[in-house]
Amino acid sequence: MKVVKVFDPPLCCSTGVCGPKVDPALVRFAADLHWLANQKVAVERYNLAQQPQAFAANEAVKAALGEHGNACLPLILVDGAVASQGRYPSRQELAQLAGVEPDGAAEPAKAEFPVFKTKCC
Numbered sequence: 001m002k003v004v005k006v007f008d009p010p011l012c013c014s015t016g017v018c019g020p021k022v023d024p025a026l027v028r029f030a031a032d033l034h035w036l037a038n039q040k041v042a043v044e045r046y047n048l049a050q051q052p053q054a055f056a057a058n059e060a061v062k063a064a065l066g067e068h069g070n071a072c073l074p075l076i077l078v079d080g081a082v083a084s085q086g087r088y089p090s091r092q093e094l095a096q097l098a099g100v101e102p103d104g105a106a107e108p109a110k111a112e113f114p115v116f117k118t119k120c121c
Helices: 024-038 052-057 059-072 089-097
Strands: 003-009 042-046 075-078 083-084
Touching: 003 024, 003 089, 024 042, 024 052, 024 089, 052 059, 059 075, 059 083, 083 089
Parallel strands: 003 042
Antiparallel strands: 003 075, 075 083
């Protein structure tokens, strides 16, 4: 089983899908990660603001941050190797990175991941 780890820049909550102005890219990516997990891929997600120890404990992440600073975030690791940095990949790209069939990967399901607008920070 592939393991996909996402190291996000500092966000106000674990997914960044909160508050009065939700970034549509974060909503799409959260749904895409949910889809990927349903494809039997292990998905872990870390937020620099809430889980800095995960960033400090991972050598690949420390190296990328040392070389590029926060510009490398979001950083996506697949089985420990850097697979993407500096942007959120599409569902199609995630499918390819994780080695799963991209059936239906072009269009994310609209009701797959609900968006809750909550007060944060």
